[in-house]
Amino acid sequence: MRLFYFFVFILLFLSSCNLASNNNSQTNSREEQEEISQNIFSDSMTEFTVNVIYETGAEPYTGNIGITANDTWDITKRSYEELFSTHTGRTITVPNSLTDMTEIPDQGKSTWSSEELLSLGESLSTALISNNKVTVNIILLEGKYNGSNSILGVHFTGSHFAFVFKDIVESVGGDGVTQRYVEQGTIVHEIGHLIGLVNNGVPMSTNHEDSTHPKHTSNDEGVMYWAVESSDNILTSISDIIVGNQLQLFGAQSLADGQAYHP
C-alpha cells in the first residue's frame, strides 16, 4: 500500500511543478535565476541554510521516520549535503523541530494565485545572501495553488523561496512514513528548482533535461524526475527509496551537476 501511495505522489508532484513553472511570465526571471544559482554555488559561501516558515495548521512533519533512527528532516539535510559535497567547508543547516522554524498566523485562504504567493514570499523570506551564508526559504501553507487538487509545491523562477501545500500533501494519504516522504520529497524537489538544478541556472554536465517537461530530468533516478507514463520505472525507483530508507533523493546526474558547479 505504501508503494502505491508514493507512486501517486510522484505523479502529482512532478506534474505540478511543471505547470507552475510555466505560469511564471516574469521577463527577467531567467537572468535572476542564473544569478541566484551563481550566488548559491559560489565557493565563497560557507553555509547553506534552509529557513522553514509554516502557516498555523500547515505544520511540517518532524520526528523519526517510522521506526528508523533517522529524523524526517535528515532527508532534506542529507540530500543537500551530498549535492554540495565538493563545496569544501560548507555547512548545511536544516531545522528539525518546529521551535527552530517560523510560524505565521492562519491566512484563511482556500486558494492562492501566483501573485499572492510571490507577494507573501517576498514579505516573509530571509535574504538570499548574508556575509558568507546562503539562506533558501521553504513556506508551508494551507489551501491550494490556483485551485489545483494535485499541485504539491511550486517555485517561481528567479525567486529564493518555494512553497509546499500541506492540504495536498495530506490528501495523498498513506502512513506516517509515506506522508513524511511525500512532504520531504516535495521540499527537496522545490529547493532543487530554487537553486537551479536541471538547466534552471546550474549548467548540466550531461544533458538530462526532459525536453517536454523543462527543468526536470529525463531519467527516473532521482527526485527531479518528471514522468507520467513510465510507471514501471517509477515504481522500481520508489521501492528503492522506501525499502532502503533512502535519505539522499537526488539522481546521479543532478548530483554531478551540483558537485561540478563552482562559478
Ligand SMILES: [Zn+2]
Ligand atoms: Zn518540478
